[in-house]
Every structure is written in structure tokens, then in C-alpha cells.
Amino acid sequence: MEQRSQWGTRAGFIMAAVGSAVGLGNIWRFPYVAYENGGGAFFIPYLFALLTAGIPILIMEFTMGHKYRGSAPLSFFRMSGKKAEWIGWWGIFVAFVISTYYAVIIAWAMKYTVYSFNLRWGKDTESFLYGNVLNLAETPGQAGGFVPGVVFPLLLVWLIAFIILFAGVKRGIELANRIFIPTLVVVFLLVVIRAVTLDGAMLGLDAFFKPDLTKLLNPTVWVAAYGHIFFSLSIAFAIMITYSSYLPKKSDITNNAFITGFANSGFELLAGIGVFAALGFMATQANVAVGEVATAGVGLAFVVFPQIINEMPGFNGFFGALFFLSLVLAGLTSLVSICETYIAGISDKFNISRKKAVIIGVIISGSVSTLFATRGGLFFLDAADYFINQFGVAALGLVEVIMISWVFKKLGTFENHANSVSDIQLGAWWKICLSVVTPIVLGYMMFGLLKINLLKQHTDGDGNVIGNYEGYADSFIMAGGWSVAIFALVMAIILTLFKWK
Numbered sequence: 001m002e003q004r005s006q007w008g009t010r011a012g013f014i015m016a017a018v019g020s021a022v023g024l025g026n027i028w029r030f031p032y033v034a035y036e037n038g039g040g041a042f043f044i045p046y047l048f049a050l051l052t053a054g055i056p057i058l059i060m061e062f063t064m065g066h067k068y069r070g071s072a073p074l075s076f077f078r079m080s081g082k083k084a085e086w087i088g089w090w091g092i093f094v095a096f097v098i099s100t101y102y103a104v105i106i107a108w109a110m111k112y113t114v115y116s117f118n119l120r121w122g123k124d125t126e127s128f129l130y131g132n133v134l135n136l137a138e139t140p141g142q143a144g145g146f147v148p149g150v151v152f153p154l155l156l157v158w159l160i161a162f163i164i165l166f167a168g169v170k171r172g173i174e175l176a177n178r179i180f181i182p183t184l185v186v187v188f189l190l191v192v193i194r195a196v197t198l199d200g201a202m203l204g205l206d207a208f209f210k211p212d213l214t215k216l217l218n219p220t221v222w223v224a225a226y227g228h229i230f231f232s233l234s235i236a237f238a239i240m241i242t243y244s245s246y247l248p249k250k251s252d253i254t255n256n257a258f259i260t261g262f263a264n265s266g267f268e269l270l271a272g273i274g275v276f277a278a279l280g281f282m283a284t285q286a287n288v289a290v291g292e293v294a295t296a297g298v299g300l301a302f303v304v305f306p307q308i309i310n311e312m313p314g315f316n317g318f319f320g321a322l323f324f325l326s327l328v329l330a331g332l333t334s335l336v337s338i339c340e341t342y343i344a345g346i347s348d349k350f351n352i353s354r355k356k357a358v359i360i361g362v363i364i365s366g367s368v369s370t371l372f373a374t375r376g377g378l379f380f381l382d383a384a385d386y387f388i389n390q391f392g393v394a395a396l397g398l399v400e401v402i403m404i405s406w407v408f409k410k411l412g413t414f415e416n417h418a419n420s421v422s423d424i425q426l427g428a429w430w431k432i433c434l435s436v437v438t439p440i441v442l443g444y445m446m447f448g449l450l451k452i453n454l455l456k457q458h459t460d461g462d463g464n465v466i467g468n469y470e471g472y473a474d475s476f477i478m479a480g481g482w483s484v485a486i487f488a489l490v491m492a493i494i495l496t497l498f499k500w501k
């Protein structure tokens, strides 16, 4: 048996946890989610979700990893045997799916970092992305062959992840985060400072912060806050259990959870300011309302931002490179954290060395991820992302809190464990959040999601019913959506059936 890995310092663990939490979601998802769901008023449901679900679950997962000192499935197994082990594997397979497409986005961001210097994308940034870069297939569901221009940077992303993971928890993951996270903060701050000094920045900030209090009456706003918090804090998919299993015995759990949670939110807020300042500039240049240019995800980062960079006065290529470098750094530290879930899982379950597990894990996920570097890759990525977030991360979060609080009844044990090592003492509020508040909100959310997807009630921006998610065909939703979510669950059960070596 090799000795179990450990973090070198407390700061190292926090950097790694923050590195996992701070990802593409903070930069390209949060600003738009907040804007769309009440602007300044969104901070109320957001804080509510952070304090009643985000941080309490983070504390719970840190406690589990610290107490049982194992990968997610091993920790659940040590907690309550095979009846619980599958939950850990489910998290691992959700993480596996996410890692396969997340790496592809990092690969695009790498390309765009280089493109920034000579504004390679030209005037029509949209056809540059979908045509020149992705060579996108005509219809969803067509794979249509590999796109070499994406496959090569993708291999580079996996090579970097491999090197970090292979070097170990302390000399690889911790060291990388200690370098990447401070660099990310500096680089991103430069981008934000530049953005808020652009013409029209105030217009964007106005749109971002203007509170629409009527939105608070709308349940979807609260659900949006919950959904975002889960993804943003990397909770409920095995990551934080794995990372905290490498904590030394004497580690303050509750404090670490608060620091991680607030650091992630701080970064999100910063991103909201930077992104909307830049959007305000763009709206001013184009003489339109901020709402017309505000968007999220791939469109924001790879279509709208290149346009903003085109229009920026002075050193625009340089600031463009800094923006895409931010995406690369934020993405890489998150990618490493998801890969670590299955590396730890394989190594525990089959009793193989960490190094072997890294080789096996990266080869499998790296190979699968090339499927998203095909001409149909963006469609599959979009569907997989939607389904794995709703019926992977959120569903798993619901199952996890219900099982731990009501079926296995472990909250009391966890409370004692966390309190024995932490300054801030947990009390009734913590247990009520996990056993009552979170299950009710997440349960309501899951019910709504199942309804909208099974009854095909998705709507477009104008409220017209378009059927499936994004109006995709049934066959594609089955192949690229449901089957991906179900795959994670089925694989979890299969792995649980194997014996521990």
C-alpha cells in the first residue's frame, strides 16, 4: 500500500478548493444569470442559496472527506456500506462526463489566447467561430469527423492535466493551484480594471446592478440561484469529498468551507463587474441597449468578447489575450479537480497506485473527450452540459442531502466531527438547512425540470413553446442528453457491484 497523499499546507488546500470552484461558470455564467434574474435583486436569492445550501453542503462534504479519508465512493462506503457507495460513484461519473467536454472549452480558450494578438477572428466573429474554428456540422446529431484544429490543443490540455495529476496531490495539484490561482487573480483584475475604464462601462454596470425586486416573487429566480450555486461551488459531484480526504487530521473544516464559498462568490462578483462593464462599452459602440448584447456561455466568450476586443482602443490584443488566459487558468484548475475524483476512485477501488490510476483515468477521459472535437461536437457539448447539470449535479445534490440526513441519519455524527476540529460551531441551523430547506427547494426544482423536459415545454426567448431543450429533435435529446445522464447512474451501480480490492 502506498501512503495516502496529503496537502502540504492549509493554504494549499484552500487554493485547490478555490481553484476547483472558480471556473468558467464564474466568468461566463454567473454575470448573465444574475442579470437575467433580477440584477441587483438577485443577490438576495443568491445569498440565500449560498448560506442555506452552498456552504452547508460544502461543510458536509469537507466533513465526509476529512472523517472517512477516502475517494467519494470509499467515503460513502465507510459511512454506510454498499447502500451508500453508489452515490459516490454517481458523483464520479457525473464528474467524468463534465471533464470530457470541459477540456474542449479550455482548448478553444487556448486557441483564442493566441488569436488575440493579431485579432485573427476578423470582423465576423460568429462565422469565424462556427465556420473557421469549429467547422460546425449542419444539423445536431451528425458527428462528421474530427476537427484537427481543435483536437491538437485538446491534446495539449490533457497533457497539462496529466502532468499536474501525475506529479501528485502536493507536488502537482497543490503546486499548480498555488501558481495558477494568484496568477488568475492578477490577470483577471487587469481585465476588469481595463473594462471598467472603457466608454459606456457605467451603462453596463447600471444594467447589471439595477435591482428588479418584482423578480423575487418569481420562483424560477430562486431555483436559478440554487442551480447556479451547486455548479459554481463544485458541490455534489465528488470533488470536494475527494479534496478534503487529503486534509491532515487537524484541520478546521467549517472555516475552510466559509473561505472557499466566499472566495468563489467574490470572484463571481468581480466577473460580473468586468463582463457587464465590457458589455456596456459594446452596447455604447453599437448604439443599442445593454440587454441586446448581454448573453452567456460560448456566445459570450467566443463571439461577443472578440467583438469587444476588436473595438477596444489601445493594447486590445494584449487585453484579449489576458481575458482568454483567464478562462484557460480558471478552467485548468477546475479540470484537474474533476479528474482527481475518478483517479482517487479507481485507485481506492482496485487498489492500484495513484500513478497508474492517473494514466488510466486521463487516457479514458482524454479519448472520450475527442468526440466533442468533431464537427458535431458543439451540439453534443450543449446537450451533455444541460442534462448532466440538471439530472446529474442537481439530482445528485438532492439525493445526497436526503440520503445523508433522512436515510442514513448522519448529520449528528458529522456535526460532532466538524465541531471537534473547527472554530465555528455548527448547530441546529446547519441541520435544518440540509434536512429541510435544501431538499424542499431542490425537490421543487427537480419536479419542475422533469416536467419541462418530459412534457417538452421548453420555450424560446419570446415565450413560444419549442418542445425539447433548444428545440432539438427527440432522437438527439435521447442520444446526447438523457443517455448521458442515465449513463452516469448506470455506471455508478455497476461499479458498486465490484468488490473492493
Ligand code: PHE
Pocket: 020, 021, 022, 023, 024, 025, 026, 098, 102, 231, 232, 233, 234, 334, 335, 337, 338
Ligand atoms: N465550479 C466550476 C465553475 O464554476 C464548475 C466546475 C468545477 C466544472 C469543476 C467542472 C469542474 O465553473
Ligand code: NA
Pocket: 020, 021, 022, 023, 025, 026, 231, 232, 233, 234, 264
Ligand atoms: Na464557481
